[in-house]
Amino acid sequence: MTGGENGKLKMKMRMVILNYYCLVVLGFIHLNHHHVVFGSYSSGVSTAYHHYYRQYAAQRIPTTTPPALITLSSRPPPISQSNSRVYHVTHYGADPTGRSDSTDALNRAISDACRIPSSSLNVNLLDGVADLGGSQLDLDGGTYKISRPLRLPLISAGNFMIHGGSLSASHDFPSDGHLIELHSSHSLISYEHITLKDLIINSNFRGGGIAILNSLRTTVDNCYVSHFTTNGILIRGGHETYVRNSFIGQHINAGGDPREKDFSAIGINIVGNDNSVTDVVIFSASVGILVSGQANVFQGVHCYNKAAALGGVGIYIRAPGFTQTRILNSYFDFTGIVAEDPVQLHVAGSFFLGNAFVSIKSLNGVVSAVNIVDNMFSGDYTGVPIVQLDQSNAPFTRIDQVVVDRNSVRGMTLKSTVARGSAWTNGTTWTVDFSRVLLFPNLIKHVQYTLHAAGATFPNHILRNISANRITVESDFPVSATLHASVDQSMVG
């Protein structure tokens, strides 16, 4: 692909991104429209609305109220908060215009929403984790300025949702905080099945977006996290945090931003196990996703957070010696993957554009059980290898079961751990040089060859030399023949 073609592709991609952006904005307008309807509820009179609201509540919230009460009454009784587990922040005095500080109002609403109902049966969640019954903090489609992190109270509880609005950090928000914090620091306290959904989180360059610490089964869905200086989303401890269908960027842009070289923060910082990031775009950050932990999976992630040429990394896997990470069907857009001493890493079905590549970085010389297979790589024909070894700390000495194969490459240098080649000679030695394609220097663990000769002679022949990733076969008398050979660096050593 020429640079021009690449540029066009890039433009096309940007258009797609812009379209996506528009959809998100429209979605948000839609939410605001709902807010208008809900607003009439707070001023108090629309019977039709009450009816609608009850239906809505009946669908969404488990309630002990018999349905007959809803349908038989010509004038429905006012809804009391004790029946509903939806807590509207505007009822607590939060300012949906974002002009005045709403921290206290939001915290009061959270504290009510997290009050454990007396009817809680505690059969739905983990032993000792109280069921909040699907209670919801409804942001009523507003934008709220906050000056301190919104923290859930220190109780073991779950089945709770925060949704439907925007949060924005004030100019004095603590720079080490996150706007929403599931901060269960004590081992006896835990949150389970908390959902953060349909939110815009603007850190206003005062710290991070969302922190999920020691929590179980947390969902972040359809969130747009921006203007963070530390982490867009921090996941530490706990497990099974699912981040999906979200947009994360330090600076709001659609690529090609003049500030790109200064992007500094981390999009998603995962310090834990068993998490999943699915269908997420990271459009600006120094590192798109930083992973230190095992059994995490990344799927459908589009990273164009900061170009590799400017020092950015799409996904950085910092779990040396014990990696257990899968990266599937993702899109590395001018920024790549770095894995330190990876042991069990799978990268497949992904698209690397603009010379993006996978760097395997040696700390103690370990690379084991790594598959980089069935990906597409596209570059500008300047000779950038698709997989590179960073041996600046130490050479790789423990190489085992590394398979780099079946990648389709245009405009970059193919690297592989298996290769096939042939050479014709009319003589006694045949040499095939695999040094340009094989990933590891001077490492052929397995060779298969055949010598194909026409005519009636039967020369004896032998594999004479496999050093420097070249193989040489020698015969006992001259013959016109073709050597066919396949070599493999991935066999168990």
Ligand SMILES: *[C@@H]1O[C@H](CO)[C@@H](O)[C@H](O)[C@H]1NC(C)=O
């Ligand atoms: C191979 O070399 C021999 C001796 O030099 C010559 O006689 C023969 O024609 C050559 N065969 C081919 C296929 O070039």
Ligand SMILES: *[C@@H]1O[C@H](CO)[C@@H](O)[C@H](O)[C@H]1NC(C)=O
């Ligand atoms: C094997 O090949 C390497 C380089 O290709 C060479 O330095 C070495 O001398 C060869 N060894 C033998 C036994 O021919």
